[in-house]
Amino acid sequence: MSAVTATSPVASGTAAGELKVSYKTPITLGIFALLGVILLVVFGRNGTSVFNFTASNAGAIQLPVVSMPGHLTGVVIAILGVLLALGSGLMARFQRRTPLWYITIFAVVLVTGFLVWASTGIPHELHVTGLLVGALGLSAPLIFGSLGGVLSERVGVTNIAIEGQLLAGAFVSAVTATITHSIIAGILAAAVAGVLVSFVLAVFAIKYVVNQVIIGVVLNTLVAGLTTFLYQQVLLNNIGALNNPPVLKQLPIPGLSVIPIIGPLLFDQNVIVYFMYVAVAGVTIGLFRTRWGLRLRAVGEHPQAADTVGINVGRTRFWNVALAGAIVGVGGSYFTLGNIGPFGANMTNGAGYIALAAVIFGGWHPIRATLASLLFGFATNLGSVLGSIQSPVPNDFLLMLPYVVTIFAVAGFVGRVRGPAAAGRPYIKS
């Protein structure tokens, strides 16, 4: 049986009975390893690459500055990548799925190789911790957005309106925090704003059975128009009184925040990021370990069955979409209160769509969607960092990466992604 699989990997999984492991993951890893070999060995660049691991706000512990010979390091990393891809192939040969942590290690290795390649021969040193901190900052709203997306799609309502919810959260939190001088009020108001957008989505999708994609797109246009209108018409004339919110301070967690690299990255952040950790854990546990999550998933997968056992499909959908809106709304407040302060027109700049991409690339799973958001945030930040250090890679292509990866994911090249069965389909009780 396994010989058949080895000769025709495409046909694997179609055979009934025995559980087949697809060769898609090893093949994908192999392609990336090959790309790594081409880039790092064939087009290897001579010179040295200097990595600086010390964070700008690090206290006592100073880390050494590592300088590596560009080409040699590249060759080593390329070999490592090929070995890891072969390892994945071996796992598939022995009917084992390549685990997520293995793919993560592979990605980290290749990204390191790419970083070394891109930073070889540049006159500056590459501040690795700064790069990662920036990446987490860009990822935070994406993670909130993708958590909201996962929740509402798992309950069966397609949420294209993540962008609108983020933007509404950003706008309302900035204005509320300015008026009340309270950051907490701002964050709560952001959650309320997200819920309001969700209410419109839920009412139109569930009660009026309007196509959810249309409602999502229209809501994004509506929120973008409304916030831009109010910004241009009202906020710009009263910046001091309406659009001058306080910015959240970093809250280093004692003890943990002095750990090199990880400390400044994870434990020297603001409240919204800490809340994000809680939200990721909460959604994951809630979705897969509680009665609430089971009902939620049942409604999203087979509403008729859920209805038959007494779950109120409409109500479950309505309130979970509202909850999703609250989470995304808090993510929106990160743009203003957690980052720069004042609201700017269209400041989310498509983050909602990247979050949607992360939901799909993450296979509608909160942890995977979070990892996808981190990857996309990292790619975006890498784009801007490499753009500023005159690296040979055009940053437009790095900015493109999340979208290309997502298309590959939905096209089935990177494993199979399958959404909740009833997502996007209204349920009408007979």
Next chain:
Amino acid sequence: MSAELPATVPIAETATKLADPKFDLTGGEAPPEPPAPRAIVALREALNGSVVLTILAVFVALVVGAILIASTNTDVQTAAGYFLARPGDTLAAIWQSVAGAYIAIFRGGVYDFTASNFGTGIASILNSLGFATPLIAAGLGIAVGFRSGVFNIGGTGMILVAAACAGWVGFAVSLPPGIHMIVAVLAGLVGGGFWAFLVGFLKARTGAHEVIVTIMLNYIALYLIDYLLNSPVLRDPSSNAPVSPSEKPTAVFFHLLGPSYSLNFGFILVIGATIFCWWLLGRSSLGFKFRAVGENPRAARVAGIHLNRMYIYVMVISGVLVGFAGVYQVLGQITTGFDRGIDAGIGFTAITVALLGRSRPWGVFAAGILFGILQAGSYTMQADQGVNVNVLPVIQSVIVLFLAAPPLVRAIFRLPDPDRRRARAMSKKAVVAK
């Protein structure tokens, strides 16, 4: 049979609602077991409201716009401060702000009655037709998709790619007048069609959902154009900003009514496109297959229609039409060189146009002209009355929201529900059939 499945009643309901009997391809058949064409049923809901509902939706949206305009007006706010003492002042201020804004839209979009002569006054509506041209073209493209059950959210990407292709031919190639324009237009249409083909191909070959793919391709196109505008391919070497060079005069759409009016040949082409869509959807066998796929893909497949091939055809035709909007942007609207903002939001506005026009070619044409008028008028409104143009997307999206939910509009205006009696009769019949 159909009475046993809970999900089937609304399908039958909407099927009976269809005005055109030959449109009702699947009415008599038993609907598929899982409620697959749900999205299409919902879309049909959005597309089959009556003219009255459309007018009421526009009215509600204008009221919402009026509330926004009045509440952000500083005169109104000042007068509201002493509302209890002199309520008349507040009402007068509200009236002035709202009437001023909407009169400005009329002056800028339809006819400027303050102009000294008829020739200057009529320039407004001609200007509006210029703004309407790309909206109609892109709206037609989206509508063809809607009628075939394909959601093309990727107007932005197709417009950008088409604009880049047409724009490049327009400034980089030297050809005799006329031929140059034709080649540039064709290049743009091929670009838009290719970008859409990617979507159709992925949907047909791998089942990738077109909504996701088109959204992602929007951003890929944006960054691709951004990269090209920063590279020697598209960038004007004499400019500091990432902007392309000016189009050569041989490629630009010629003015129809002389240089003093902005209306150009592109409008004639878009009328042609509307006639083409009317013929395609209403008279051609390919269009019949498109509609069949849109109504019920399973039934269409059983009837021998090659679904995957249809998805590719639909997307390519949709992309060519949307691409024309991009072509018009560089050859008709902004001929002095384009930047990454050449799309100007048309890609998303076109979705609203298609919905407002209920995906009928001439409906889209009318909706496009309405939105063109609003757009041209909104610039006058901003200049004259200081009301920001961004009130326009609010009005547009509220129109679509209400259009999409006829029960909501009926509830607001206390209109009777024409379906209720029929639905009750149907359910009674179903019970009897059981």
